[in-house]
Amino acid sequence: MRWLDRPIPKALLASLASGQTITHSSLDRCPSGQAREHLRSLLVAAMILPRRDENADRLATWTDEFLAGLPRHHVALVKPYAHWMVLRLVRRRARRRRTSFGIATAARERVRCAVRLLRHLDNRQEAITDLSQATLDDWLAGNRARTGNTAPFIKWLNGRGITDDLFVAVPKRTKPTRVNSDEQQQAQIRELLVARDQEVALPERVAGLLVLLYGARLERIHRLTTAELTRHNDRLHVALSDHPTEVPTELAVFIERLAADAATAPRARTFTGDANYLFPSTRRPHAPLHPGTLGRKLARIGVLPQTTRNTAMVALASDLPAAVISTQFGLTPESATRWAAHARRDSIEYLVARVEVPRPSDDTAQ
Template identity: 30%
Template sequence: MRERLTVLFTAVPQSGSQYEHMRAALADCPEPGTVLNWLRNSHSARLLTNLLATGRPLTHDDLDATADNRSAAMTAEYLRGLLMAYRVLPERDELTARITRHLDRVATRHPDHALLLRSYVRWSLLPRARRHQRLRGGGTKHRIRWAYIRINTAADFLTAMAARGLPIGQITQHDVDGWLAAKPQTRYEARDFVVWAHRRHHTRALVIPHRRKADPVGLDEDSHWDLLHQCLTDTALPLEVRAAGSILLLFGQHLTRIAALATTALTTTDGTSCLTLNHTPIPLPDSLARLLCDLAARPAPTGWAANTPSAWLFPGHLPGAHLSSAVLGRRLAANHIPNRPARTTALIALAQDLPPAILGPMLGLHPITAAQWRRRASTDWTTYLQARLQNRNRGSRIT
């Protein structure tokens, strides 16, 4: 391993370079076989070798320049995570950088609409994405994907209207309805762009309805509490599954936010352990407090992640990175803990007891979302009365 590292860093000075900390950390890895396999077989190691061969100081722009396709972009992002963890590259606003880079690609493909798309992203998408990240935290991948979808849909909408010879100011509701009818499920996301364009006086008042979402299906109450009891008491389950499942079943947190919980979110004051999911410390039951304290105190994972100190309750396999929500979801599913039904039941249970003004800030929910959960949790006799009337008309009774 040391011989391979010497060859890798031949093109850079032996001391005082930006790679000095990385070279020392890799050389001291407690599992040299992991580093050796990475050096031999990884696309990201080959990319690093090519970048080092230039003899120039490495920058984020150099990595961005290599991401000319999906596979290359994944390799570059993997290497970027390593280099930031080993302090070769400084931290950057990845949310802004990724959205801006995608905008540049879309603008290159649609030069006639580039000015409008750039204004939409600069004055609407980016500020909301940053605000969401600042206020609610969690991973950036979900918010980046949210922006990608809206940029792509806006470009498709403008291109389709231009193909009909319609500049944006001449688009009518009839044109919008015809465009929606072709692929309604994928085109409803254009609503965000159309609303922004009207507010900026680029277009008429056009209506694109919100995409219909099926009502979330929850667990029955007994199953929900049985799963929570299992997570809190069953030592046969992996520790991270028990902890993540308990947070999911008790607080209804999205997996992207659970996976990104920092160790600083767990605090103890006057003998009471609290978990901060948004800005409000939430006192924990003793059983859950012990579980999360055990999770935070467990030994650092081996392999890649052992090279840097972990700031996450759920550390990932990459140094300095937390576990991805996709991996966490698969681990929960493998232990028969359903993500969406569990989250639905937990939020309904909380919304029955807490008003939206408290529920939202406590869990990091948008005020509108908190109000929707409150309405969903409220007792509604409309369905019952309608079912009773239908059965009476059919000559049967319902009690």
């Protein structure tokens, strides 16, 4: 109740009481912060506000608020770039599928990177029209992340004649360096399987095992619902992609306990009411836990998401061909092929192993 006495919620609720129409746009005009977004989620849950693609629409609001704090000569360049290239691509993608947290985060970083380049030029007392290939290369300094996030901005500048045919060579992807040894990975799996509930909370245990065993992304794990759990031949399957994956009995027991807990939590119910989130938000009703929050919870129990996922993917790519990894774990064919290259494995071994598995005879089947 003390939350209602804070300035922003108080002002918004006063507006509601005065009969003014509350819309997503009117909320966006209020100061940014957790209070605004928490109130938005409550209003959506109460069906006062319509549902929307939250990550895409919050990205648009963030862009306008971010631009408001920039010098005019930066806004003159970054605003059209952000709206007509970065946001346009996100919205185009949103027509086909929901905008993920990762997509929105990557879009923000592209806008920030454009601003960093402009600040670098300001420090050199140079205008964007003075940007040379040598200056650009020196600023990129072979940094793959910076180069990838800067490339779209340079392409946009070239296309509008602001810069003169500058070129950004994105370094090739390298083999992941942050990986555990097989012994470390197996030890973490054993620890989560045998740990007591007082030592490791059930949600963190399940999420950690999904990362350690299947290289599942937090962006996928945090949205899992009870509807994505199925049983076939008395074995539990979890839909980590379009194709459900059978999980071992030990993990199945934990997942079914988590599903039972979710089924009794009204706030864990999805907005459509047809399932319950396995990892519900503690702040927002009818919403999943934020992937960043889930990642921090895993880090506190020693499961570093990127490191453990890298290790799991290398192990899977060592045992399965790229085509299987792609369909079973929701990777693009290109990404699955890269993991296979990292593991240096040929799918012929997988096919040979399948042929060598003895098939039951007709008499045995009977």
